[in-house]
Amino acid sequence: MSPSAVSPDPVHLVVGEEELLVERAVRGALAAARKADPQADLTRVKVTELTPPELAELVSPSLFAEGRVVALEAAQDAGKEIAEAVVAYAKAPADGVTLVVVHSGGGRSKVAKELPAALRKVGAAVTECPKITKAADREAFVRNEIRAAGGKADPDAVGALIEAVGSDLRELAAAASQLVSDTGGKVDAHAVHRYHRGRAEVTGFAVAEKAVMGDRAGALEALRWAIQLGVPHVLVADALADAVRTIARVSAVGRGDPFKLAGELGMPPWKVKKAQGQARGWDGDGLAVAMSVVAGLNADVKGVAADSGYALERAVLRIVAAHGRR
Missing domain, CATH: 3.40.50.300 (P-loop containing nucleotide triphosphate hydrolases)
Structure with missing residues (x-):
């Protein structure tokens, strides 16, 4: 020594x-x-x-x-x-x-x-x-990873990276390091979408985003790609449920400053802002239908339905239809 x-x-x-x-x-x-x-x-x-x-x-x-x-x-x-x-x-x-x-x-x-x-x-x-379970803590982790790798990221980039990669810290850390390396240190949402487009398109979140926006063709295409590439059906169902419930919660408090509502709702500001935009296409009856759909889907993908892939497609179609109820 x-x-x-x-x-x-x-x-x-x-x-x-x-x-x-x-x-x-x-x-x-x-x-x-x-x-x-x-x-x-x-x-x-x-x-x-x-x-x-x-x-x-x-x-x-x-x-x-x-x-x-x-x-x-x-x-x-x-x-x-x-x-x-x-x-x-x-x-x-x-x-x-x-x-x-x-x-x-x-x-x-x-x-x-x-x-x-x-x-x-x-x-x-x-x-x-400690186990990182809160959205704010996960965002802080990503920011720190990017900073430790010598880069800087804006809030939109952090949210986009989490949405594209998921919640696994090892994968988030690897993605953050790779993005800093590829971008020269300036990480923005455009860079995240560019480097992770292929992956984001086959996640459950991509399926959910298109479904809650009423994009029937886009949601079905994303769902079929996700199934073909082996994304677990339960993750797609969870993403659909999260998207619908988030819109319902944000709709219930009305329009307002996302940063002020974030604390009340226990969500990051970027997620509140996104849900506010998505909520414009929904009314109370439509959301009630969608909530019922995702509740049933949760059981279907865990063994109740004989074909969970078909259950997912049916749920996506019902959510898209509920979006158009006016």
Whole structure:
């Protein structure tokens, strides 16, 4: 180990269930260890597969002072003995070893649930990796990814990227990095549509957007492409339901500033603005019909209907017809 190098945190607690962020935290701990010792390696082990003596062996200093990172995974499943052993080690960690404790934040037992608090108390470095479920948090993630890659994106571009790629963080991160590389750093909605047009056209969201706008031919074409390319039927059904329900919610509050309505509705402003435009073609009776259609479709694609592909096509046609009720 280089004596001039900055020593990494000896104990690192990674808390949360967002897999991409957890993996980055573990990799970050390894990168920090390799700044002190370029030869440092990473060992992963599930906490349920360890006994206290085996843990002690894993974190024992090397005879040759080689750096080492030990990642204890699924610490929320820890039993009493191993949990106590982890905390005892964290109070007096060995030189040259980084212990990374990966914990979901929950726990099956009292001792497992209390493990993160015990590690915080003894001074473990902490990285929070909460599950990203809110639209605003997902948008913030995309903005940060683009910024980290050296680019800038306007709000429309962020919304367009999420709509084109979906909610999977790994795919969003890869797409953000690729867009920055391809555009020289200036990411706008036009760039997103240009680079992701093929993918966007076969997502459930594309089918839904055309259906709620009353575009019969466009919706059917997008649906057939989606089915042919293997987009799961349940995802198309979910997108149709989301589009119809969003329009219904936005219609119920009337016209207004999307930024002001966003907080009230719990939606990002771009989604409110988009739904306001889509709502112009709908009335209350039509929306009631469409709501009933998507409710029935949810059951159909999960096994009630004999042919879920036919159920999707029938639902799209009924939504398009409901759009024209005046």
